[in-house]
Amino acid sequence: MRNLYKTIFIVSCLFLVFEAYGQRTQGQNQIKLRGTVMDGSTQTPMNGANILIKTVTDSLLVGGVTDAQGKFEVNRPDIPQVKIEIKFIGYETITKTHNLRDPSDLGTLVLKEDTQTLGEVIIEGQSPVGEMRGDTTSFNASAFKTKENGMAEDLVRKLPGVTIANGEVQAQGEAVQKILVDGREFFGSDPNIALRNLPADAIDRVEVLDQKSDQSRLTGFDDGTYTKTINIILREDRKNGKFGRVYGGYGTDDRYSAGGSVNLFNGDRRVSILGLFNNVNQQNFSSEDLAGVNANASGGRGRGRGGWGGGGGSFYGGNDIGTITTNAIGLNYSDKLGSKVNLTGSYFFNNSNNSLRQITNRETVINESLTQYYQENLVNTVENYNHRANARIEADLNDKNSLIITPNISFSTRKTFSDRDAFTSNNAGDSLSALRSITDAENNSYNISNNITYRYKFDKKGRTFSTDIFTNWNNNDQYSELLAASVDYDRNAVDTTLQETDVLSKGFNYRVNMTWTEPLGEKSIGTVGYQIGNNKTDSDQRTRVFNEEMQPVLDTALSNVFENKFITQRLRTGYAYNNEGWNFNVNLDYQNARLDNEATFPNPGVFNRDFNNILPSAHVSFRNRETGMNFRIRYRTNTDEPSVSQLQNVVNNQNPLNLSVGNPTLSQSFQNSIFANIGKFNMEKNRSFFMFLNYSSTNNYIGSSTFIAEQDTLINGDVLLRKGGQIRMPVNLDGNFNTRLFMSYGTPIQKIKSKINFNTRLGFTRNPGLINGERNLNDNIDLSQGLTLTSNISKDFDFTISTTGTYTIVNSSLQENLDQNYYIQESNLRLYYSPNDGKLFVGNNINNSLYSGLSEGFDQSVWLWNIEAGYRFAKNNKAELKVVIFDLLNQNNSIQRTISDVAVTDVYTNVLTRYGLLTFTYIIGNFKQPENNGGDRPWGGPRRGGRTW
Known part of the structure; x- marks a missing residue:
């Protein structure tokens, strides 16, 4: 502290x-x-x-x-x-x-x-890297050289303060949640689709910003809601015509990869079509479109690394553990209807099939002298079908009335099959229990939501009335079958379970927010507002156990009917001041919330709670255009209600050695957060510095209470937990907080036409938990230093050398002398060379993952070496034939570590290993050139720069 x-x-x-x-x-x-x-x-x-x-x-x-x-x-x-x-x-x-x-x-x-x-x-x-424009950092794309036919992801990787790892894009220390193209949504809020389907040479500028909410942008009053966003601005000569690529390839072990993207742009009217079909673990979209692909996988540090992108030629190492077959198609449409309406809409479908095998080692601290070990082997297959459609309509009805409508709808089906073999023991060497289980499940769900934002602007400048209405309907229908046999070593007995479970969960929630703004002078504005919301969920779980005659019998101990309502009302006042480089605002909200829980089966019960909170927030920013310095501090408070799965008092026994149960007496949590950002660009010397600091603490943190049975125990009077088994229940605890510091410094090295970036991360997290009634504080301290050297020589020669080492210190208050510290280092070399202006080319992508301090057998140094070689031909090198060898050394694997309040878990998962692929790619490009495209200028092509959003 x-x-x-x-x-x-x-x-x-x-x-x-x-x-x-x-x-x-x-x-x-x-x-x-x-x-x-x-x-x-x-x-x-x-x-x-x-x-x-x-x-x-x-x-x-x-x-x-x-x-x-x-x-x-x-x-x-x-x-x-x-x-x-x-x-x-x-x-x-x-x-x-x-x-x-x-x-x-x-x-x-x-x-x-x-x-x-x-x-x-x-x-x-030397082309200037970029500049600071208020809260926006704008990068000049021409300042970053990318290889021939490179994608937007290749360009964004080179930007100062931006990292891409395991499928997640981070900018200035925060996760990027949305990527726009010329200020418009591109396939909804999925950050990866734009990066992996737009060519780098079509980009003029890249902006990194904290995007305000729709209501804030319409009223001019900052409500403190931000989304870390990247806005890709296209070159003017790419806004009229068609461009894209199509590709297809086949290789060893029947590996294949085919797909492409086509963009048809005519000024404001833009149509983009994409397709993806492969069995090489390649997904050009985010994990939210792959619900269930990583089912039963543990997150955390480490990596799961998949195939080399078939058409883009870029290695993609995302959350792609297992071996995955993917089929996906998408359509995005954007247009300006008349002079007052902007329309954007998209549809996306994907089907995936993942087969994975996992080995899990979990170490759980019980008290100062006793530790329990859990080992598991899991074979799992997951098949998904997902449909997603969304739209955004922005209408300036007249000079006073504005309207934004954003509907979204998604449907998904997930089928899973799991075969689990588990064993528990303690640090005295005693065998406690063992398990073999098979689970077969199918889940069908849909989610429909809509958001309407309306603003009326009065004649008096700064006076507005606005309302924001959000609605959501969701439905989740799941059926599962469980066959399990558990061994009790003390009794030398075997117990069997055969059951089927139906779970139907329905939800509806709404939120209405009304805001009035009033000018309080030339440079200040005040606001008052009122918000009401209701989040309602009904859950019905019925479990039937098969008797000796193989007839299903309802098991009331594993069944429950539950209704949850969380109703909030909020009054808001606020003040904002803006003077040249300074911006300041403060809000003070009063919130009344009521949590209504009612169980109607098998044991009726009502659990009600009322909460009253004062929720302050503040924001101050400073921008000095003369020095290129940008500084911002944000403070906010918020509450978080428990989910219905955390509240529902019914036992989940899908893993009979690791049970879970809800807690209907849970309260809401209350969080305080402070964010600080500093950014500075020296435009003349192309140097950049960013710093991000975040501190948050949570009262009534929803943690967990873990009970490990020292003997056979009945849960809720009916469910048997064998010796060595454990059950987890959510509880409210104080003492949770975390701190993160991220710093990035970049400077050019003129002699080798390259740029070096240093990234430093410091993190401290304290997670409280209960284990067998004893309080445990699990402290994690992360110390990370990264270095990236990126070339900026030409499109014919490109390299990136990077390494990041992270040392994690883990302390447990129950066993202070227990050494669970570990070190992970990720290093990468990307090398591309073309000796004859892009015709012949070779590429290497070498990754090394070094693990130290993990469980026995998990400390490894893993090399992943991918190579490619090819030839481009036809006019402007539009055709390409290349050979890819993935995982040349045949060492690829996935190792992950996660740390909870009472346990440390290491997971090894199979991933795609060595294969070869021969791929043909054709680049589509047909543009309507501007009246003057530069003629015989020594640099050719259009000029870079400007901003359209």
Whole structure:
């Protein structure tokens, strides 16, 4: 805790320094310089030219970028004389001095081509990496070289502060939840579809931002709700025409991969079609579309690594444990209907079949001297069918009324078959129990939701009324069969179970939020609001046990009918102030919540609770355009109600050695969270720094109470738990908190035309739990240091070298001397080379995973080496034939460690191993060129830059 207080103190001091500095700089008057930049050869406006305002001694004061019309506006500090530089790659730099008495309108500035050459090599300037625009970090795509026919994922991997690991995209230390294309949704909120289906050479800029809620954006009042978002801005010459790729391949062991994506763009009207068919563990979408693929798999540190992407040529190592066959198709449509309505909609279908084998070692601390070990072998198959459709309609009905509608619907079917063999023992070497079970289950579900946001804008600037209405219907119908035999070593006896279970769960919830905003001056605004919501779930579980005559008999101990309602009402007041670089707002909410639980079978009972909470939140941000510094602190409070599965007092015995049961007396939890972000870009030197700090604590944390039977025990008076078996029940506990610190620093290495990034992560988590009635505090401290060296030489030679080492310290209050610390290091080398302008090419992707401190047999050094070689032909290298060898050394595997409040679990899972694949790919590209596409400019193609969102 002492270190935590030091960290918060340091951040607070930094904040005060920035505040003092910001007040000083804001005290200066500023002059707005404006002008237009033109191409001297074509006499056309230049989009994306860099405007730099410097002191006479060459210290950067402020910068800007021209828009699509070549125009710019830059605030010039009120000092006697400044130097103005206008830059664009491949053009001579214009340098001017500007005095206070000179006109603020610089007129038309003409850039001439820089024709200096050395042999056939053009003398290149360095393209600026990007800039900070308020809460948005904007990266210039042309500053990052990617290989021929590379995908958006290849580009995003190179961005400072962005990492992609195990299928998850993180930016500046936070998980990216949405990726937009030109400010529009692309196949809903799935971040991976855009990254793995859009070509890198179609991208102009990439923006990383915290996207506000629809209601906040319409009213102008920040409600503190953010979504970490990446917005991909396409080049102007890619917004009219068709582009994409199709591919197909076949290889050893009957491995195959086929699919493609086609984008038909005509201005605002855009249609994208994608397909994916393979048995090489390749999914170009997120795990939310693969519900059940990772069933019974443990998350946590480690990796499950799958196949080399068939068409994109990029290695994809996501959450793809087991061996997976995937079939998927999708359609995305976006258009502007008239001048007032924007429409986006998509449909996505996927079918997957996963076969996996797992070995699990779990170590559970019971008390200061006793530890129990659980070992399990699992064979599991999962088959999924998922349909998902969503839409977004944005309508400016007139200058006063605006409307946003976002409906979503999904249907899924999941079939699972599990064969489990388990064994428990203790640290004294005693065998306690064993289990063999077979489970066969089918689950059918649907989810329908809709969100409507409406805003009315009054004549008085800043005065608005808005309402946000959310509704959701869901249904989950599951049938399962269980055949189990358990061994009690004390009695030398075998117990058998044969049962079938039907579970029907239905839910409906709504939330209505009404907000009024009122201006309180030129730079401030106030708000009042009211919100009401209800989350209602009905669950009916019926378990039937087969008797000696093989007739099903209802088992009331394993059956339950339960209804849960969570009703909330909230009053909100808020104030916001905005002055140049400063933005500040504070909200104070009062919330009344009522939790109504009613059990009607087999034992009727009513459990009601009322909660009253004061929920403050605040946000302050500072942006200094002169120094490129961006600083933001957020504080928020929220409550979280228990789910119906946590409340329902019925035993789940799908694993007879690891039972679980709900707790109808649970209360809601209350969380305090603090977030701090610092970002700084030195646009002139292409250096970047980001820091993210998060602290949160939870009162009434919903943890677990674990009971491990020292002898045969009856649960709820009817369910037998054998010696060595355990049962978990959720309980409310205090003492949960976690802290995360992420820092990223990037700087170019000019001599080798590369950039190096350092990523540092520190984390501390405390999870309270109960085991056999004793309180345990499980503390995890993560120390992680990463380094990435990324080339920026050319599209014909590209490499990335990265390594990240994470040391985790695990402390248990019940056994303070128990050593469960471990170390995991992930290293990667990506190398691509083409000796003849993209025709012939070779690629290598070498991964090493080093594990130390895990269970016996899990400490390994695993190498995964993928190689590819191919030849591109036809016009503009549109056709490609390549050979891929995946897992050349045949060492691929998946090792994961998870840490709970009372246990440490290591899991080994089979993954795809060595195979070869011959793939043919054809690039589709047919664009309507702009009136002037650059002519014979030494750089060719369109100019980069600008922003459309």
